[in-house]
Amino acid sequence: MAAIPGTVSDSEPASAVVTAVDTYDVRFPTSRELDGSDAMNPDPDYSAAYAVLRTDAGDGLEGHGFTFTIGRGNDIQVAAIDALRPYLIGRSVAELCADPGSLARDLTGDSQLRWLGPEKGVMHMAIGAAVNAAWDLAAKRQGKPLWRLLADADPEWLVRQIDFRYLSDALTPEDALQLLRAGREGAAERAATLGERGYPAYTTAPGWLGYSDEKLTRLAKQAVADGFTQIKLKVGADLDDDRRRMRAARAAVGPDVRIAIDANQRWDVGPAVEWVKALAPYDPYWIEEPTSPDDVLGHAAIRAGVAPVKVATGEHCQNRIVFKQLLQAGAIDILQLDATRVAGVNENLAILLLAAKFGVPVCPHAGGVGLCELVQHLSMFDYVALTGTTDQRAIEYVDHLHEHFEDPVRIERGAYLPPTAPGFSGQLKAESIAAYRYPGGTYWAAEGEEAAV
Amino acid sequence: MAAIPGTVSDSEPASAVVTAVDTYDVRFPTSRELDGSDAMNPDPDYSAAYAVLRTDAGDGLEGHGFTFTIGRGNDIQVAAIDALRPYLIGRSVAELCADPGSLARDLTGDSQLRWLGPEKGVMHMAIGAAVNAAWDLAAKRQGKPLWRLLADADPEWLVRQIDFRYLSDALTPEDALQLLRAGREGAAERAATLGERGYPAYTTAPGWLGYSDEKLTRLAKQAVADGFTQIKLKVGADLDDDRRRMRAARAAVGPDVRIAIDANQRWDVGPAVEWVKALAPYDPYWIEEPTSPDDVLGHAAIRAGVAPVKVATGEHCQNRIVFKQLLQAGAIDILQLDATRVAGVNENLAILLLAAKFGVPVCPHAGGVGLCELVQHLSMFDYVALTGTTDQRAIEYVDHLHEHFEDPVRIERGAYLPPTAPGFSGQLKAESIAAYRYPGGTYWAAEGEEAAV
Numbered sequence: 001m002a003a004i005p006g007t008v009s010d011s012e013p014a015s016a017v018v019t020a021v022d023t024y025d026v027r028f029p030t031s032r033e034l035d036g037s038d039a040m041n042p043d044p045d046y047s048a049a050y051a052v053l054r055t056d057a058g059d060g061l062e063g064h065g066f067t068f069t070i071g072r073g074n075d076i077q078v079a080a081i082d083a084l085r086p087y088l089i090g091r092s093v094a095e096l097c098a099d100p101g102s103l104a105r106d107l108t109g110d111s112q113l114r115w116l117g118p119e120k121g122v123m124h125m126a127i128g129a130a131v132n133a134a135w136d137l138a139a140k141r142q143g144k145p146l147w148r149l150l151a152d153a154d155p156e157w158l159v160r161q162i163d164f165r166y167l168s169d170a171l172t173p174e175d176a177l178q179l180l181r182a183g184r185e186g187a188a189e190r191a192a193t194l195g196e197r198g199y200p201a202y203t204t205a206p207g208w209l210g211y212s213d214e215k216l217t218r219l220a221k222q223a224v225a226d227g228f229t230q231i232k233l234k235v236g237a238d239l240d241d242d243r244r245r246m247r248a249a250r251a252a253v254g255p256d257v258r259i260a261i262d263a264n265q266r267w268d269v270g271p272a273v274e275w276v277k278a279l280a281p282y283d284p285y286w287i288e289e290p291t292s293p294d295d296v297l298g299h300a301a302i303r304a305g306v307a308p309v310k311v312a313t314g315e316h317c318q319n320r321i322v323f324k325q326l327l328q329a330g331a332i333d334i335l336q337l338d339a340t341r342v343a344g345v346n347e348n349l350a351i352l353l354l355a356a357k358f359g360v361p362v363c364p365h366a367g368g369v370g371l372c373e374l375v376q377h378l379s380m381f382d383y384v385a386l387t388g389t390t391d392q393r394a395i396e397y398v399d400h401l402h403e404h405f406e407d408p409v410r411i412e413r414g415a416y417l418p419p420t421a422p423g424f425s426g427q428l429k430a431e432s433i434a435a436y437r438y439p440g441g442t443y444w445a446a447e448g449e450e451a452a453v
Numbered sequence: 454m455a456a457i458p459g460t461v462s463d464s465e466p467a468s469a470v471v472t473a474v475d476t477y478d479v480r481f482p483t484s485r486e487l488d489g490s491d492a493m494n495p496d497p498d499y500s501a502a503y504a505v506l507r508t509d510a511g512d513g514l515e516g517h518g519f520t521f522t523i524g525r526g527n528d529i530q531v532a533a534i535d536a537l538r539p540y541l542i543g544r545s546v547a548e549l550c551a552d553p554g555s556l557a558r559d560l561t562g563d564s565q566l567r568w569l570g571p572e573k574g575v576m577h578m579a580i581g582a583a584v585n586a587a588w589d590l591a592a593k594r595q596g597k598p599l600w601r602l603l604a605d606a607d608p609e610w611l612v613r614q615i616d617f618r619y620l621s622d623a624l625t626p627e628d629a630l631q632l633l634r635a636g637r638e639g640a641a642e643r644a645a646t647l648g649e650r651g652y653p654a655y656t657t658a659p660g661w662l663g664y665s666d667e668k669l670t671r672l673a674k675q676a677v678a679d680g681f682t683q684i685k686l687k688v689g690a691d692l693d694d695d696r697r698r699m700r701a702a703r704a705a706v707g708p709d710v711r712i713a714i715d716a717n718q719r720w721d722v723g724p725a726v727e728w729v730k731a732l733a734p735y736d737p738y739w740i741e742e743p744t745s746p747d748d749v750l751g752h753a754a755i756r757a758g759v760a761p762v763k764v765a766t767g768e769h770c771q772n773r774i775v776f777k778q779l780l781q782a783g784a785i786d787i788l789q790l791d792a793t794r795v796a797g798v799n800e801n802l803a804i805l806l807l808a809a810k811f812g813v814p815v816c817p818h819a820g821g822v823g824l825c826e827l828v829q830h831l832s833m834f835d836y837v838a839l840t841g842t843t844d845q846r847a848i849e850y851v852d853h854l855h856e857h858f859e860d861p862v863r864i865e866r867g868a869y870l871p872p873t874a875p876g877f878s879g880q881l882k883a884e885s886i887a888a889y890r891y892p893g894g895t896y897w898a899a900e901g902e903e904a905a906v
Binding site for chain 1: 493494495496497498522523524525526528529530532533536563564565566567568569570571572573574575576577578618619620621622718721722723744745746747748749750751754769771772774775777778781782
């Protein structure tokens with residue numbers, strides 16, 4: 001059994017090292033169509049602060065990772081990834097792939113860089129990009145999709161990948177080991193089931209705030225026809241508009257399809273409760289990001305106030321410590337992890353284990369640039385080798401920008417089909433980078449010429 | 454009464470605007486002497502990502518602001534300040550100084566930049582530098598030290614300076630107005646008292662982790678001789694060492710001087726309680742940063758476990774929302790605001806008001822580069838025109854790097870004397886910037902030549 005990533009490549013020169021970390025500021029002009037518009041983000045240009053680890057292993061393999069942003073500031077995010085280069089250049093490829101956790105620990109442990117967080121914001125997301133690139137490389141070198149690498153790995157090794165600092169009052173290494181060992185039972189059968197049925201998805205495509213009612217209705221009906229059993233609507237800008245849009249959506253999908261609503265942090269605690277109650281007649285399934293992602297106690301108060309509507313959050317939660325508290329406080333019904341907000345796969349393993357320990361289902365945040373491509377691996381590992389269930393779980397799906405990826409997600413009948421190509425599925429096509437590099441890529445250069453006319 | 458900053462300058466051309474935002478990466482080689490060493494930060498090079506607002510008002514006044522960092526990554530912090538330039542260039546000087554809150558709101562409200570936080574880490578600290586520079590300019594134009602400007606301002610105007618988003622479950626504008634109106638009673642008398650006695654300080658100078666017992670003892674005795682009634686020791690690396698150092702410190706200062714201890718986030722919840730209990734025989738006054746600054750519930754558990762030792766935190770708390778929860782959860786005895794971690798004076802006004810509402814004393818974090826210079830203004834405003842007391846309050850004092858400032862703090866008999874020069878006191882001397890700009894300043898250039906020999 002290839003329990004430890006990297007060992008399969010031991011036949012290569014032990015001296016192979018990371019030789020370059022190439023970074024790119026990639027921006028897509030999504031604001032043109034109001035794709036992705038919501039109550040807090042009226043005009044996002046979906047972007048990636050993108051990193052490629054190159055090596056001298058001679059196998060032609062690279063590690064690709066990125067941070068998702070929504071436009072301005074993507075250059076700052078790239079600068080933060082650049083600052084990590086000294087930790088990567090010259091690092092043994094075999095050791096890096098055998099233990100990405102050591103990289104994660106080195107990066108979060110740099111005391112001077114840590115001051116810029118700690119473990120939050122620009123610096124922490126940069127670490128996530130680097131760490132995810134290392135996992136992509138490790139999976140490619142094992143010839144496996146990442147979810148399979150994780151599901152095949154020894155529980156003991158997985159536990160060593162996790163930084164339990166600040167978690168031990170809620171989750172210990174022993175707890176994690178127990179959960180992972182129990183998760184191995186029946187894993188092979190579940191992997192087969194996954195191949196046949198895929199992993200449930202829900203779609204946000206109909207519900208962007210900038211869309212007309214006609215477009216909302218058309219896309220909601222299309223979602224149901226495509227096999228989705230849950231859709232999501234952005235809310236929070238205007239209550240009358242939200243009532244009208246919820247009514248239209250409910251009319252379009254009927255009573256049996258779940259409609260989640262998403263306020264993108266728009267409210268304070270009191271207004272959140274009032275607004276959600278006002279929409280209750282249309283049977284919302286969950287309220288997502290009702291308030292600040294930092295407000296653990298606020299989410300707990302909102303959850304108490306809006307039940308039985310569920311409370312979901314996570315896409316902006318900065319690290320495992322906030323998730324720990326959301327669970328300890330009974331503040332959420334649904335945990336929405338994000339692939340590029342925290343310090344990469346290692347921290348998301350901790351978050352999956354916390355959720356499993358507390359019995360809270362994980363429905364990852366996706367969309368953006370390549371987030372669907374990444375998070376599917378985490379949920380599939382969770383199903384195959386940790387919680388063993390997809391009950392109450394679904395991965396967000398948004399049909400944007402997949403065409404720019406080498407190994408785009410495949411959706412069939414409202415489900416994600418498991419990736420089969422080796423790696424973490426987050427590799428952009430070279431021609432997409434060439435076109436959308438900012439500001440020098442061919443797309444943006446042409447825009448500049450147009451603006452100058 | 455000059456209730457609204459900027460109005461005193463109305464005789465100037467209304468067209469005066471901000472013409473430049475010059476930024477500097479300034480680093481001091483403090484790691485050479487282990488000044489500032491603690492359990493998490495063994496070798497800091499105290500640094501400032503520094504910004505100067507220049508205008509065409511013709512009065513020769515500039516606004517100076519900065520983010521304090523500890524070395525690597527200071528360039529990323531500068532890049533983040535640079536990203537704010539479009540919000541500053543061309544802005545009316547009179548309007549900016551009459552309403553710095555509008556700048557703060559514009560900066561935190563940029564939806565694309567907000568994605569990089571939200572309201573935390575590199576991007577949020579950059580906003581703090583810009584906003585503090587605006588307050589520095591406003592105070593200079595009024596010809597007042599900032600504490601005096603704040604203490605003289607109309608309560609209604611101060612309330613308008615505050616962003617209450619995410620606070621209304623704990624503090625409303627009406628609450629704030631009541632507190633500020635009550636705080637005005639007796640303000641003139643307290644301002645006079647402040648001028649005579651100063652504001653209490655405590656000193657961290659003896660307690661850096663890298664210092665020998667001999668140096669610790671010598672500096673602790675010196676602190677008492679200098680009139681300090683509280684010192685602070687860094688702890689958390691090794692329990693036996695901490696016992697020995699606490700014993701030495703207690704022997705040096707006697708039973709009546711308070712000894713605070715500071716773990717700089719070293720522990721998980723359980724170990725924090727055990728470690729503090731092990732040091733209890735030496736009567737520590739407070740335990741500072743026992744665990745992650747993100748762990749509101751963890752601090753609450755630690756506080757319950759270590760009483761009557763007090764729990765203090767705040768220097769790494771990312772924003773007002775975390776402080777709100779620390780207060781709501783009864784997690785802290787002492788609130789340690791920081792001048793450059795949050796989004797500037799406006800957010801610190803919210804934090805001071807939260808603390809006042811909950812009756813928790815504020816003892817600001819200082820030291821670093823210029824933090825003493827800044828926080829004194831906030832505490833003095835709090836004393837003169839908000840809580841009206843210095844009971845249980847003291848501002849941290851560290852005798853580092855003050856010589857680089859145009860208007861350095863003045864300490865006498867263990868107290869900060871109120872600044873009298875107009876502004877926020879954070880202006881570095883031009884020759885210090887020239888020497889310590891990184892990597893091109895004269896000091897670092899000489900270092901480079903030495904290393905090359």
